[in-house]
Amino acid sequence: MLQRPGYKKFIFSFLLILCLFLSVTPVMADSAWNLALDGRILGGVPVRDNGRMTMVSIGVMGRLLQLKLEHKDDTLLIFYKNNKLQLVNKATAVWLDVQLVPMASAPVFEGGNWWLDSRSAIKILQALYQAAGSAASLSWAGDAVEASSLNKNVKNPEKKQDEAEAAILPASIPVVPSSTPASLVSSGGMRPCELKALRWGRYDDKIRAVFDYQGETEPQSSQTGQNVSIAFTEGSLSKTETLSPFPTDVLIETASSEGKYIITLSSIKGGELKVFTLPNPARLVVDIYNPKNEVLPAPVAVSNLKPAPKPVAEQASEPKEPVFVPAKVVPRKSAPLVVIDAGHGGKDPGAVANGYREKDLNLQYARQLAECVKKRGFRVRLTRDTDVYLKLGERTDLANKWEADMFISIHANALPKGRHANGTEIYIMALPTDKDAMELALIENRELTGDNGSESSAQVDKKTKMLLNILGNMQQNAKISDSTEVAEHLFKSGQKQKINMRRVAQAPFFVLRGATMPAVLIETGFLTERSEAKKLATPSFQKQFAEAIAQGVETYFNGR
Ligand SMILES: [Zn+2]
Known part of the structure; x- marks a missing residue:
């Protein structure tokens, strides 16, 4: 009898805990964050x-923003x-038109939803708006939908993300580097000024860093020596x-101190700073004039050089600035070197159809193209001029060793039966x-x-997935935009010469991976189509094709 009150209390506590558990668990799984557009x-x-x-869920974000999704x-x-924007399952970078944007994590398609970390999701959608010339501002706002008061994580979404990233990112550790001036660290409170983005550009005479910000006041800045x-x-x-993006010219250090986030551009090599x-x-601009390793050699004949990208004037009337890092243009004394790679060879025939072997046709095209490119005053080398087998990596190794200015790998396409x-x-x-x-x-x-x-398909898949991740590396950007330009020149020239040009496209080809210069892969045509295979093997067509591609090489280098 004396046990009764205790027993009741136990049951009550048990039910209370059960209720709490039931009320919290579904919220954890099904909770939501509020998406705000310009604060709404x-x-x-x-x-x-x-x-x-x-x-x-980036799909739901897209629908809330009334964007078209496919x-x-x-x-x-x-x-x-x-x-x-183009997201690829498990790839840590997205395409924004032709520009590659790296992300903190890869999107995952699961349970009918595309999941992406909350920061990257805002970042890439914001970039999409910006690319379209819209100043719309996206953010996570206010209290979460359906959030229980017990679920503090959902109450304060950004904070949780900060903590999660702080755990893995050394950059967030609040250690004040020696280069941080005391005036910024200790000058007490400061009116709100929020960093929105950091962008970089390289121009003929300078490197420019642009800090986009928002707030009541300008960011405080301080210069000490080359910092x-x-x-x-x-x-x-x-x-x-x-x-x-220019580690030999400038480094980036960050620190948090007394409620401030301080970014230091340090070890700046070069002359005047503005x-x-x-x-x-609103933006703060840092111009680094004539970075030391960009001092150009004595003037040389420039007839075979691509013109340097023209700087975009930083004016209030021209809010659109380059958002990618323009490629470096280093003048050379001799004509540009084009390395032409005939795909496959030796024990590897490549595609075989309609009585033709890809490796033979590839070599014929490579030789023809070499002749046409040489005729236009460029230097040319072939990775193979006989029927030998080369590994994929060896092909670009040669191009790198020879310090090529362009790498063209030649292949022929094939489709399964019925396609x-x-x-x-x-x-x-x-x-x-x-x-x-x-x-x-x-x-x-x-x-x-x-x-x-041959390699197992699982090994090939693994290698290809690895390539997708490498593509998330920012260092690739300049090369990709140059390669795209080469591809477009070749494509347009082909069209002009009445070649049946199907498309310019992208894929993670291993043979292009190691190239340190602009690199493209040409699929001359489909060997599995009888009439096309026959045409591809015709010497007169091969000549016409090679002339067209060589013309494209010339317009790329000479800008004509
Ligand atoms: Zn091939």
Whole structure:
């Protein structure tokens, strides 16, 4: 009898705990964050925690923003006006039109949703708006939808993300580097000034860093010797953003101190530094004039040089600035060297169809093209001029060793029985345009390891996935934009010469991976189409084709 009150209390406690458990668990799984556009809440976006970061449904974000979405196989396309984002399942970078944007994590397609970490999701959608000329501002706002008061994580979404990233990012550790001026660290409170983005550009005479910000006041800045420090009250750089795109000229250090986030551009090599702010949109600009390793050699004949990208004037009336790092143009004394690579060879015949072997045709095209390119005053070398087998990596190793200015790998396409297509395709190494491009890359990425045996398809898949991740590396950007330009020149020239040009596309080709110069892969045509195979083998067509491609090489280098 005496036990009764205790027993009741136990039951009551048990039920209370059960209720709490039941009320909390579904909220954790189905909770949502509010998405705001220019401070106006649009609605809730499903979130889930993967233990490291908070993942959000980017498809739902797109729908709330009334963007056009297209889901194809491994790819999600998001459109706004004339611009396009392309996400690939498990790839840590997205395409914004032709520009590659690295992310903190890879999107994952699961349970009918595309999940991406909350910061990257805002970053890439914001970039899409910016590309379309819109100043719209996206953010996570206010209290979470359906959030229980017990679920503190959902109450304060950004904080959780900060903590998660702080755990893995050394850049967030609040250690004040020696280069941080005392005036910025200790000058007490500062009116709100939020860092929104850091962008870089290289011009003829300078490197420019642009800090976009928002707030009541300009960021505080301070210059000591060859260091410039800028303080913000909010916002921070992601891990990739703390890597300088020009590490030999300038480094980036970050520190948090007394409620300020301080970015220091340090170890600046070069002459004069200029720091100034501009309105609409608010930004602080740091110009580093004549970085030392960009001092150009004595003037040389420039007839065979690509013109350097023209700087865009930093004016209030011209808010659009280059958002990518323009490629370096280093003058050389001799004519540009084009390395031409005939795909496959020796024990590896490549595609075989309609009585033709790809390796033979590739070599014929490579020789023809070499002749036509040479005739136009360029230097040319072939990776193979006989029927020998070269590994994929050896081909670009040669191009790198010879310090080539362009790498062209020549192949012929093939389709499985029952599928038909024709025409020439030009590929650059990047995230795949579509499933066909991806499948082609998987076929071309096959490498013969033994005398007879080829690599297992699992190995090839693994290698290709690895390539997708490498593409997330920012250092690739300049090369990709150059390679795209080469591809477009070759494509247009082919069209002019009445070659049946099918498309310029992207796929992670292993043979292009190691190239340190602009590199393209040409699929001359489809061997599996009888009439096309016959045409591809005709010497007169080969000559016409080679002339067209050589013309494209010339317009690329000479800008004509
Ligand atoms: Zn091939």
